[in-house]
Amino acid sequence: MCGIIGYIGEKPVVPVLIDGLRRLEYRGYDSAGVALVRNGDVEVRRSAGKLARLEEALADQPVDGDYGLGHTRWATHGRPTEENAHPHRDCTGRIVVVHNGIIENYLQLKLELEDQGHRFETETDTEIVAHLVEREMRDDGLEQAVRRALTHVRGLFGMVLLAADDPHKLVAVRNGPPIVVGMGDREFLVASDVPAVLSYTRDVVFLGDEEMAVVTRDGVTFTDFTGAPVETTTQRIAWDPVMAEKAGYKHFMLKEIFEQPWAIQETVLGRGSLQSGQVFLGELEISNDRLQAVDRIVILACGTSWHAALVGKFLIERLVGVPVEVDYGSEYRYRDPIVASTTLAVVITQSGETADTLAALREARGKGAMSIAICNVVGSMATREADGTVYTHAGPEIGVASTKAFTSQLVALHLLALYLAQVRGALPPETALRHLTELNQVPRLIEQTLKCDEAIQAIAQRFYAHRNFLFLGRGINYPIALEGALKLKEISYIHAEGYPAGEMKHGPIALIDEQMPVVALLPAGQVFEKMAANLQEAKARGGAVIALTDDSQHDIENLIDRDRDALITVPASSPLITPIVMVVPLQLLAYHISVRRGCDVDQPRNLAKSVTVE
16 A cells, blocks of 8 residues: 655665655555655655655755655545655654554554653654654664564554664564565665565565564664564565566556466466476475365455455366365454364465455464465565465556456466366376366467457447446356456446346346446356346346357357447357456456546556555
């Protein structure tokens, strides 16, 4: 959510901070600010609104410094105003903090500090941290004051602080939301996500929970909150900074939709033999004996990843023959779930830092389950806490609405299902080889599917003014109907609902009229005729239909009224591959409708890329 950047080095500080904040814009924010220290004085510039407003403030009142902090805020406590924008200071103005997260006991602490004479300038929970550190400052350094202050704080937070009276030092702490330290050559960066540091270094350390980094120009020391040293591993990030740029596309989301053939290929590459049909998941690191003992699987995720989990249920039950339960990460730990040592918990998280999913992972592991993370970020919290990991290789995804991360998750789930089937002897080798061959053909299928972009632009022009949509699918594709509806609502602000098509008559059919387009997924297969019947039921009630089918279904032409309806055709694929192919046109439909409506595609209102607080 909130974006954090800190820099100590030899480069001019303000351009580094602004560049870092710009690369964190995708996280969603409503205000921005910077704080710099020069010759022992602290200068702060803040503004409500987008980063351009902060740049205007810096142009009106230029500032420079030897080192500094930057922040983009997503409001939790206090309105999105310049006054509430970070960075925040103490009474002296010489201690500065930027923060991502929530201080749960802030009101109690604020009243206590006010009784002690501290004066507060904002409505935020963050400001109390600066005052707590002010109260705890001694001659033993900023890091010790921060440690003492944190003993009074309850909540989840990622924070970076500086103090003019303990110069040339940044102190970063983590308990929940991510903090990454960029390790350069006599320059060091602290940020809330990797893209902010990639222009300067690809060598990073991810802080763990209840860990602290003390950053100076001479290096970085890592400890826990008590001051005990902790061992860290420097990760080499393979992403090129250029990968995080738009590369000529109008929006990051469109770029990432068109990157899906590459992202899927990278996720499949090297993980299966097209001679033997064997699947190789070297990073899984769970013994075959333990996997053979699994008698139940629970998949935990949030948002788009939850839709991937629903597809995963179909894949695993079909290929492995083990019962699968799918649960929301945000709900799982609140119902005292039943877990045994033979339960396998699979968590799906693009960032590896989603707070609710991490909490669900900890709940399952705490009750004895073995665990696997499907994740896109090497070294993130989920990958460190799970027993094993299946990495997606989608590269950085900047657009808030997930596209290539989702399809890469579907591929990773398919690989995991084949691997579990292999370990448990659930599939003959020739059947596994067929599935693996089909997976390796997906990048080509997506390349062909993307050719429908121009046709979808024309459809978007016809339907963008509608205020309600219904998405229908059956079997393994009903989660794709849910995902299509989510994509449309989150970036275009149109009300959209996804349903298993068989449920249409159990309520949603009451909503269908001339103003309610129905998006129907009709791939070839055993439910095609049932879906065609659902399509006819929608048309009989006046609903215009956007039918999505494959090029093997020529009879669909007879069901479509070209004056009122629309048809999108994709390449035919095997039943377990269709979700990956079918979702791409729905991503494009949401994108082009959003553009037509003048919405901010990459940074939709009220949303954040990575929800790192509950």
